[in-house]
Amino acid sequence: MENMEKLNKKPLRKGDLIQLKIENLDTKGRAYGFYDENKIYTNINAAKDQIVEGIFVKRRHKYELIHCKIIDFAGRKNAIYDDEARQNGGCNYQYYTYEEQLEIKAGHIKKELDRIIKNEYIFEEPVKSPKPEKYRNKMEFSFGNAVKDGPIILGLHKQNSFHDIVEVDGLKLMDDNFNQIYIFCNEFCKKTGYEKALPVIDEWLRSNNPNTRRAVTEGLRIWTSRPYFKDNPIEAVRRISDLKEDTSEYVRKSVGNALRDISKKFPELIKMELSSWKLESKEIKQVYKLASKFIS
16 A cells, blocks of 8 residues: 555655655754655754645755745744744754753764764763853844845845845844844934945945954845846945955955856946956955856
């Protein structure tokens, strides 16, 4: 009977709507389950035993479910968001209790140690944090839109999305003072808009903090598809390019990657910009190599 069911069962096809029971999280915090012995990842935060419904797609090296929603929460509640749509890619473990999070992460570490260490060793349990909430005093945000052509906002990337941004006011992992700063900056962006915000954007690009400079270059990368910058992409390209010799390699890589991505829509504009560069320093050469990847 089982063999007959297997023969009659249709193979998975791209675009199929399926339901997936979550087995666990991988080392990157991505939820996965098995369907017909195929390991499939979800593009939404989820926890063990929850049921996720989504559209099946085949990527280059893995299978995924997109446009997901959790249809059975298995008695779990997200510690950060009540609204499932607001889940971001930086809070993968928040359907688990703190003790469960420690157990999962310790399991990942031990698995890697077992693979590397051939002799016997003593594995000590992880040390619990005295403050499991509101402990983060460093966060990396990006500018963008929650919906296409919507108002500019500040936040974290939505799970498995490069373009969509999720607002994170009230994030329980973030220090209260940090949250107040975040809310102020986000409201400013919403009310001001792209064109009127240019003087402030320029000020942020001159910031002494590399995290601030990078946040803006990442935002400008996306904004070339948004109002004002869509019609004036040179304004974004010029501002990004000004940081091609930035003292921070972290920022320079962002600059190169941003220009590379913009070149997919505006190849001639990026080609013209790169042709004006003097490739005399290793810093500029590094950025040029990244930025010119799609330029013939």
